[in-house]
Amino acid sequence: MASSAINKYECPGYWGERYAADDSRFEWFVSFASIRPLLGFVRRGSAVLDMGCGTSLFLADLRRDGHRGRLVGVDIVEKAVRALRRETRGLEIEVYCDDVRALRFGASTFDVVVDKGTIDAMICGGAAAVQAACAEVSRVLRVGGRFVVCSHHLVDGMDDWLRPVIDGLTTTTTTTKGDQPVVAWGLDVHALEGGGPTIYIFTKHRASPRGAPSLKMAFHEHAG
Ligand SMILES: C[S@@+](CC[C@H](N)C(=O)[O-])C[C@H]1O[C@@H](n2cnc3c(N)ncnc32)[C@H](O)[C@@H]1O
16 A cells, blocks of 8 residues: 555544444454453453454453453544444443543553554554653553554564554653663564464553563464
């Protein structure tokens, strides 16, 4: 795809027009069911945020799977927010119109933040927006929490894509106490053999008293 065709995905205006023009619901990249095997850490009572939820049924499917904790979706397009509210009525899912670069929630509100395609959309406009969004994720995620990113970018696109994600997560959370980082991140990269999106699972850890590296990566390959 030509880059001019890709860049539109970054603009809130593009998403507004897309939702205005098309009433059908869409699910980006993967469904809850398809990545459920990777989500064993999501406890039934945990608080989960879907950032840039669009009209995805990820949270609804999580609820139908027996989740009891707080479920929240945010999207920058009001029409998508209204549609998802309608679609999930009765499931006790909160859906707000919010910019992921300036979330309304207090620090350490969530145990899990899920991103399906929002960072991929935002990166088309450059690194700054992604870095700002990930700084917000880092702020609202509690220590021990996970940030699940479903992306069509491969890990070897590090400089173009993963770097601003990591920079956003670490700028606010490696705030030092003396010279010691107070938070460190783990990253598990789950790649499906034969393609499909890559699932990046970041874990926010309390750093060891000696100071841990700010990011420790592990790779996992799964049969397709
Ligand atoms: C590729 S779609 C993914 C939608 C949904 N997560 C899914 O899996 O189907 C990207 C979504 O991000 C939303 N979005 C883009 N920029 C945003 C921002 N700054 N804040 C909140 N949502 C944003 C768009 O409105 C759109 O719904």
